[in-house]
Amino acid sequence: xxxxxxxxxxxxxCGTASFARAAARHGAVAHAVDVSQAMLDYARDKAxxxxxAGIEFHRAGFLRFSPGEESIDVVVYGDATAKRSVLVTQxxxxxxxxxxxxxxxxxxxxxx
Numbered sequence: 001x002x003x004x005x006x007x008x009x010x011x012x013x014c015g016t017a018s019f020a021r022a023a024a025r026h027g028a029v030a031h032a033v034d035v036s037q038a039m040l041d042y043a044r045d046k047a048x049x050x051x052x053a054g055i056e057f058h059r060a061g062f063l064r065f066s067p068g069e070e071s072i073d074v075v076v077y078g079d080a081t082a083k084r085s086v087l088v089t090q091x092x093x094x095x096x097x098x099x100x101x102x103x104x105x106x107x108x109x110x111x112x
Contacts, residue, residue, distance in 0.1 A: 017043035
């Protein structure tokens, strides 16, 4: 998957932020989001050691993260028990992109 420079990428449940770091290496503006401060600290240290700029770290849950008025180009999400999913939103408003992720995620985990 090619991520163009300056694309806005959100890595939800980022853990070590491997996707956010890879996106930043290619010039993307990345948001690494996780509920665990320990994981965010580790991810921040890894990014710093690699000399990466362009990553913002957010301690937030799936429903609490808000990138503001920024549009989002790519969202990566999932958890340790599921395959990571990628949603290419192509500059959708952030609220719309995150709503699509929420709908997809709840359809995957709902017991229907």
